[in-house]
Amino acid sequence: MDTEILLVAIVWILLTFFIFKLAKSKNRQPLGWILVSIITSPVLILIILAIMPNLKSEKKTRKKRKKKSS
Numbered sequence: 535m536d537t538e539i540l541l542v543a544i545v546w547i548l549l550t551f552f553i554f555k556l557a558k559s560k561n562r563q564p565l566g567w568i569l570v571s572i573i574t575s576p577v578l579i580l581i582i583l584a585i586m587p588n589l590k591s592e593k594k595t596r597k598k599r600k601k602k603s604s
Contacts, residue, residue, distance in 0.1 A: 549576035553583065561589040 553571050557564040560583065571579040 546576065549580065553579055556580065556583045559588075560586060562586070 550568055550571065553567050553576060554564045557567040562583070567579055567583060
């Protein structure tokens with residue numbers, strides 16, 4: 535019983551660490567995403583973050599679109 539709880543805790547901590555690293559690499563708020571993962575599911579948040587684009591590349595795309603429309 536205790537080993538099961540320990541295993542779940544270790545997996546949860548590892549998933550939280552991966553969420554932090556992925557959010558930081560995509561220039562998103564890591565602590566906000568960690569809080570959301572605590573409320574929902576870390577696996578779901580990892581999938582969502584993996585799909586989301588990097589904020590820096592998104593800002594560059596918006597600037598290019600504004601220049602083209604001007």
